[in-house]
Amino acid sequence: ADRILGKLLEGKWRIVRGTGRGGMGQAFQVVHAKMGIVKCVKILRPGADDVLLKRFEREVRLAQQIHHPNVIRIDDFGVDTDLDPEGVPFYLMEYIEGQSLRDLVGKGELPVQRAAKIVRQVALGVAAAHEKDIIHRDIKPENVIITKDEKVTVLDFGIAKLRSPESREDMLTLTRKGEIWATPQYMSPEQAMASTDLTARSDIYSLGVCLFESPRGELPSQAETAREFIISHIQKEAPTLHKR
Numbered sequence: 206a207d208r209i210l211g212k213l214l215e216g217k218w219r220i221v222r223g224t225g226r227g228g229m230g231q232a233f234q235v236v237h238a239k240m241g242i243v244k245c246v247k248i249l250r251p252g253a254d255d256v257l258l259k260r261f262e263r264e265v266r267l268a269q270q271i272h273h274p275n276v277i278r279i280d281d282f283g284v285d286t287d288l289d290p291e292g293v294p295f296y297l298m299e300y301i302e303g304q305s306l307r308d309l310v311g312k313g314e315l316p317v318q319r320a321a322k323i324v325r326q327v328a329l330g331v332a333a334a335h336e337k338d339i340i341h342r343d344i345k346p347e348n349v350i351i352t353k354d355e356k357v358t359v360l361d362f363g364i365a366k367l368r369s370p371e372s373r374e375d376m377l378t379l380t381r382k383g384e385i386w387a388t389p390q391y392m393s394p395e396q397a398m399a400s401t402d403l404t405a406r407s408d409i410y411s412l413g414v415c416l417f418e419s420p421r422g423e424l425p426s427q428a429e430t431a432r433e434f435i436i437s438h439i440q441k442e443a444p445t446l447h448k449r
Contacts, residue, residue, distance in 0.1 A: 213238060214246060214285050214295065227361065229261055234300060244280065249294040258294060265296045268362040270337050275330030277360050301358050306346035310422050320419035326357035328412060335405040341365050344411035345391045389434035390424055397435040423449060
C-alpha cells in the first residue's frame with residue numbers, strides 16, 4: 206500500500222489513502238487528477254493466482270448488475286500497467302464517506318430503533334441482489350457502511366454467487382480444499398454445512414445475526430473458534446433478544 210500511495214492509476218486517478226483490506230485485495234480512496242472527482246478503487250493483491258483473479262472478475266460481474274441506492278455502485282473495471290508493467294486488475298466504485306456498522310456496534314449500545322432502520326436498508330439492498338438471483342454470502346457489520354445522514358450501503362460482493370447450475374460448478378472450481386467461505390460468526394446453518402445450493406434465506410439468516418448483535422454487541426452464539434461457531438449455527442437454537 207505505501208508503495209503506491211500518491212501514484213496515478215491509469216494515468217488519471219491519484220491514490221490518496223487506504224480505506225480497507227480484504228482477502229483478495231485492498232481498497233483505496235482515489236481522486237481524478239484533473240477533475241477532482243473522488244472515487245474508491247479496489248486493487249487485486251500482488252501475487253494473486255488465477256483462482257483469485259477469477260473471483261475478482263466475478264465480483265465485478267455480479268455487483269455491477271445490481272442497481273439500488275443501498276448497494277455499492279461499480280463504475281469501471283480494468284487492468285492498470287502504470288503501477289506494474291505486468292498489470293494490476295482493479296475496479297472503480299463510488300466513494301462513500303461514513304462508518305461501518307461494526308464501528309457503531311463497537312462504540313457500545315446502539316438504540317434498537319436505529320439498528321432496525323439500518324438493517325432495514327441493508328435488507329432492501331440485499332433484496333435487490335436476490336431479485337437478480339445473486340446471493341451475497343457474506344453479510345456482516347464490516348460490509349455495511351452508514352453515512353452521516355443515515356444512508357446505508359452494502360459492500361463487498363467478493364464471494365457472492367449466482368443461483369444457477371453453472372454457478373455451482375463455477376464455485377466448486379474456485380474453491381480450494383479446506384477453505385472456509387464467508388465469516389463463521391454470521392453463517393447460515395446451510396452455509397456452515399457447505400451447501401452449494403444456497404438460497405436468499407441464507408443472507409436473511411446472516412442479516413438476522415447482524416440485527417441481533419447490533420443493540421448490545423453480543424452474538425447469538427458464544428464461541429472461541431471458527432469451528433465452534435460453525436457447529437453452533439448447525440446444532441444450537443439461537444436465543445431471543447429478550448432473553449439477552
